[in-house]
Amino acid sequence: MSEKLFGLTDEEREQAAEILWEETRKFTLACKACPLSETRNKVVFGDGDRKSSLLFIGEGPGADEDSQGLPFVGRAGQLLTQILSAAGIERKDVFITNIVKCRPPENRVPTPEEMLCCDRHLQTQILIMKPALIVLLGNTPLRWILKTTEGITKLRGRWFEWHGAAVMPMFHPSYLLRNNTSKEGGPKHLTWLDIQEVKRQWERYKQTGRLDETIFG
Ligand code: URA
Ligand code: URA
Numbered sequence: 143m144s145e146k147l148f149g150l151t152d153e154e155r156e157q158a159a160e161i162l163w164e165e166t167r168k169f170t171l172a173c174k175a176c177p178l179s180e181t182r183n184k185v186v187f188g189d190g191d192r193k194s195s196l197l198f199i200g201e202g203p204g205a206d207e208d209s210q211g212l213p214f215v216g217r218a219g220q221l222l223t224q225i226l227s228a229a230g231i232e233r234k235d236v237f238i239t240n241i242v243k244c245r246p247p248e249n250r251v252p253t254p255e256e257m258l259c260c261d262r263h264l265q266t267q268i269l270i271m272k273p274a275l276i277v278l279l280g281n282t283p284l285r286w287i288l289k290t291t292e293g294i295t296k297l298r299g300r301w302f303e304w305h306g307a308a309v310m311p312m313f314h315p316s317y318l319l320r321n322n323t324s325k326e327g328g329p330k331h332l333t334w335l336d337i338q339e340v341k342r343q344w345e346r347y348k349q350t351g352r353l354d355e356t357i358f359g
Contacts, residue, residue: 159192182203190237195348203242221319241264243263280317310336
């Protein structure tokens with residue numbers, strides 16, 4: 143994986159990525175581009191390992207995230223942490239962020255204008271990270287990233303190609319909190335299958351440096 147880009151060594155490229163990452167963090171934390179900036183307490187940039195090949199994208203910060211400045215730390219976030227950990231994925235080894243970086247009032251779904259406005263931050267994060275695998279948590283990131291009107295129930299558990307990355311939609315953990323049945327074929331069971339598939343493909347990518355060619359079915 144030591145391709146040379148513009149004559150930079152891997153180490154020089156890594157230093158440049160680190161500088162860009164910190165610049166985009168500062169830019170995001172200072173953002174006043176949309177009205178969500180007026181009601182937020184903290185901008186939630188994202189958390190974890192920006193060098194990870196695995197990125198999770200949620201919808202937007204809730205009350206706990208807004209007060210702590212960290213993604214997925216409330217009830218849904220704790221469930222996400224548990225799901226990851228049950229599959230052998232540690233939060234610190236992946237990067238977790240949201241479509242919008244500021245809390246929508248009353249936890250409403252962010253508007254298309256807000257998502258468009260915030261896209262500069264997410265796309266810059268993705269550009270610098272270049273994740274091989276991306277998990278979309280729930281309908282909002284699913285529809286925004288994959289530009290589809292289909293829903294999560296139909297598309298979850300499948301891999302989609304998006305700018306060279308393998309993208310899997312999964313149920314949002316807050317949906318699992320509301321639909322708490324452990325029945326086979328229920329949302330919790332399906333999410334368990336999905337996260338194990340994510341883990342499998344991620345391990346494979348880490349070992350071989352490439353995605354399974356049959357991943358997109
Ligand atoms: N729900 C989300 O979509 N993101 C968070 O960070 C927390 C809850
Ligand atoms: N609606 C969502 O936004 N996400 C889910 O996971 C289920 C329903």
